[in-house]
Amino acid sequence: MKPIIAITAGDTNGVGYEVIIKSLLTGYMFEIMRPVIYGNAAVAKHHIQTLDDEYRNITWNNIDSPEQAKDGRLNLITCYTDNTPVQLGQATPESGRAALASLERACRDLKAGKVQALITAPVNKENVAQAKPGFTGHTEYLAEQFGGDQLMMLCSENLRVALVCNHVPLSEIPAQITEERILAKLTMLNNSLKRDFGMEKPRIAVLALNPHAGDAGLLGKEEQEIIAPAVAKANEQGIWTFGPYAADGFFGTGHFTQFDAVLAMYHDQGLIPFKTLDMSGVNYTAGLSIVRTSPDHGTGYDIAGKNCADPSSMRNAIYMAIDVLRKRAEYDELRANPLPFIERADTEGKPRREFIDFKTTTGGYNRANVQGDNIQTTKENNE
Numbered sequence: 446m447k448p449i450i451a452i453t454a455g456d457t458n459g460v461g462y463e464v465i466i467k468s469l470l471t472g473y474m475f476e477i478m479r480p481v482i483y484g485n486a487a488v489a490k491h492h493i494q495t496l497d498d499e500y501r502n503i504t505w506n507n508i509d510s511p512e513q514a515k516d517g518r519l520n521l522i523t524c525y526t527d528n529t530p531v532q533l534g535q536a537t538p539e540s541g542r543a544a545l546a547s548l549e550r551a552c553r554d555l556k557a558g559k560v561q562a563l564i565t566a567p568v569n570k571e572n573v574a575q576a577k578p579g580f581t582g583h584t585e586y587l588a589e590q591f592g593g594d595q596l597m598m599l600c601s602e603n604l605r606v607a608l609v610c611n612h613v614p615l616s617e618i619p620a621q622i623t624e625e626r627i628l629a630k631l632t633m634l635n636n637s638l639k640r641d642f643g644m645e646k647p648r649i650a651v652l653a654l655n656p657h658a659g660d661a662g663l664l665g666k667e668e669q670e671i672i673a674p675a676v677a678k679a680n681e682q683g684i685w686t687f688g689p690y691a692a693d694g695f696f697g698t699g700h701f702t703q704f705d706a707v708l709a710m711y712h713d714q715g716l717i718p719f720k721t722l723d724m725s726g727v728n729y730t731a732g733l734s735i736v737r738t739s740p741d742h743g744t745g746y747d748i749a750g751k752n753c754a755d756p757s758s759m760r761n762a763i764y765m766a767i768d769v770l771r772k773r774a775e776y777d778e779l780r781a782n783p784l785p786f787i788e789r790a791d792t793e794g795k796p797r798r799e800f801i802d803f804k805t806t807t808g809g810y811n812r813a814n815v816q817g818d819n820i821q822t823t824k825e826n827n828e
Contacts, residue, residue, distance in 0.1 A: 447479050448561040448770055449511050450763065451551040454484030454524075455566025457540045458532050459744030460754035462492035465566060466500055467756035468763060469519060477767055479514045481560060483547035487527035495533075495750045511559040524550045533750035541572025548583070552590050555735055562736040562766040563587075566759070567744045570612075581612045584730050587737055596633040596731040598706075599716060599741055600765065601723040605642075605706040606715040607634045607731070618711045622654055622667055627675035627708070634706055635684045637731035640776045641769045647705040650695065651676050651688030654710045658691040672710075692718075725757035727765045736769050738762040 455461030462484065469480055482489075486505045493500055506518040514520040524547040530539050548568075554560050565583050574580040588595035598607040609630050610621050631649060638647035651672060655665035662669055672689040679686040690700065692709070696718040701707055709715025719726060720741065728739040740758035748754055 451560040453547040456744045461566030464756040464759040468760040491531040534746040544568040565739045601726040610711045633732040650704040653689035738766045
């Protein structure tokens with residue numbers, strides 16, 4: 446069955462509706478999912494009038510719950526009133542309240558299992574914070590709603606950049622760079638690369654905090670005292686980790702192409718090179734029980750209503766959400782019924798796991814002796 450995907454419309458005065466509509470009405474979107482947009486049809490109509498003629502005759506399937514979503518239709522759940530003012534390119538209190546209303550309703554349906562993934566169009570954090578004090582972004586909000594820690598990750602076809610610190614003032618970053626925090630983020634990143642992206646043993650690069658990786662302590666000691674020890678502990682735990690690398694040379698020389706993901710210390714350190722290389726990437730929230738993606742751009746007030754917003758990032762966010770759902774299901778299924786094992790002592794008295802494979806020829810079974818990374822298979826009688 447096709448997954449039902451929740452898509453919040455974001456800021457009513459930005460490019461959210463434009464990139465959503467352009468993304469859904471091109472390609473084969475309806476063949477891989479049933480989209481449910483959380484917004485308002487009257488507000489959407491205002492945006493449609495600014496688009497090409499091919500979009501002018503859109504009809505909405507207005508529904509009250511995701512279970513009513515139909516194949517091949519633009520399903521829409523009304524989250525705010527028809528008279529919500531649309532002032533394209535303007536930051537208004539009404540646009541913040543509308544964005545929050547659509548996000549809250551989508552999260553309720555996600556918690557209830559009525560939708561399988563969430564895709565969020567851009568919002569203005571300051572406006573939303575007026576309606577919900579303390580709001581600093583989708584990533585932090587979703588971590589609060591669904592529990593657990595989170596990991597902000599920007600993804601493209603050839604680059605994945607995760608962050609130790611998300612939306613944090615620059616002056617507060619050094620205090621948040623701790624060995625425990627880095628190790629926690631590396632663990633989440635490694636787990637996500639395996640479960641969400643299908644990688645068996647991902648290679649992760651860690652960036653330094655200071656210029657030139659601290660120049661052996663001349664420009665800062667965080668690399669020696671915090672980051673390098675965290676990298677060493679990650680490797681001890683089986684996470685294939687390298688670094689810390691000076692950020693400028695790491696990206697400037699193309700060294701990032703040798704890794705499956707990069708862990709940056711703070712927001713601009715990771716996102717400036719990422720967006721310089723690719724503005725059609727996807728913002729993915731790893732570490733959560735739910736799947737959430739978003740385009741990697743903002744509200745686009747400067748181009749709202751001008752019919753020039755590029756839908757590539759939103760389209761990629763939709764594709765990625767569906768792909769992660771599929772990979773998670775495959776990963777979980779493969780590990781749902783692991784092979785049974787027995788523990789024996791080896792010749793030196795050390796414990797050894799022997800995995801038993803019963804799916805072999807009659808008269809014996811295969812036993813895999815696992816010692817570190819070495820696996821030896823023998824055959825024993827079933828007597």
